[in-house]
Amino acid sequence: AQTVTQSQPEMSVQEAETVTLSCTYDTSESDYYLFWYKQPPSRQMILVIRQEAYKQQNATENRFSVNFQKAAKSFSLKISDSQLGDAAMYFCAYRDTGTASKLTFGTGTRLQVTL
Amino acid sequence: GAVVSQHPSRVICKSGTSVKIECRSLDFQATTMFWYRQFPKQSLMLMATSNEGSKATYEQGVEKDKFLINHASLTLSTLTVTSAHPEDSSFYICSAQRGGPYNEQFFGPGTRLTVL
Numbered sequence: 122a123q124t125v126t127q128s129q130p131e132m133s134v135q136e137a138e139t140v141t142l143s144c145t146y147d148t149s150e151s152d153y154y155l156f157w158y159k160q161p162p163s164r165q166m167i168l169v170i171r172q173e174a175y176k177q178q179n180a181t182e183n184r185f186s187v188n189f190q191k192a193a194k195s196f197s198l199k200i201s202d203s204q205l206g207d208a209a210m211y212f213c214a215y216r217d218t219g220t221a222s223k224l225t226f227g228t229g230t231r232l233q234v235t236l
Numbered sequence: 237g238a239v240v241s242q243h244p245s246r247v248i249c250k251s252g253t254s255v256k257i258e259c260r261s262l263d264f265q266a267t268t269m270f271w272y273r274q275f276p277k278q279s280l281m282l283m284a285t286s287n288e289g290s291k292a293t294y295e296q297g298v299e300k301d302k303f304l305i306n307h308a309s310l311t312l313s314t315l316t317v318t319s320a321h322p323e324d325s326s327f328y329i330c331s332a333q334r335g336g337p338y339n340e341q342f343f344g345p346g347t348r349l350t351v352l
């Protein structure tokens with residue numbers, strides 16, 4: 122079974138600075154998807170960024186980018202120019218490429234943004 | 237686009253009663269919906285996968301008779317917590333899968349269930 126590990130329960134970053142959240146996963150599949158989700162205090166899950174395993178190029182979405190290391194099974198999220206609105210729980214997730222494949226979530230990292 | 241709603245957002249019930257939670261995809265059809273449970277300060281735990289017109293697939297350890305799931309249409313899935321007890325109090329989140337290259341899941345806003 123696939124597993125997702127987030128080893129940082131909490132992280133803190135100053136406004137306008139950069140922070141990196143770590144995620145590792147375990148799978149025997151060669152093709153799959155990886156995601157970072159944000160869960161603010163409202164608890165609405167919001168997709169931040171997605172990465173297809175067959176793509177070597179790291180995904181980017183504005184201030185958010187990933188460092189995808191397939192051989193190391195590592196998928197970190199970098200948030201640049203952090204903003205107060207970035208404060209939230211961040212979950213790393215894995216999914217097979219099957220049609221109805223389920224998401225497997227990590228335990229989450231709580232990000233605090235300070236002035 | 238890709239909006240998923242849940243109703244109710246909060247519900248308080250007495251022990252022994254049943255509670256129904258609805259999950260609707262508002263602007264797309266979802267052949268597959270998922271139900272999650274989230275305890276405070278914890279991650280989302282998948283309870284079951286719901287496919288339109290067929291029986292739900294439950295994760296190991298989830299009681300089928302306690303958590304009844306019905307996916308009667310391509311836009312609606314319901315979760316009924318039967319004979320609720322205080323330990324069933326939790327945050328329940330649904331997601332709906334939209335077709336396409338990524339089969340992306342879109343999440344509802346969640347339902348907070350409190351059983352007294």
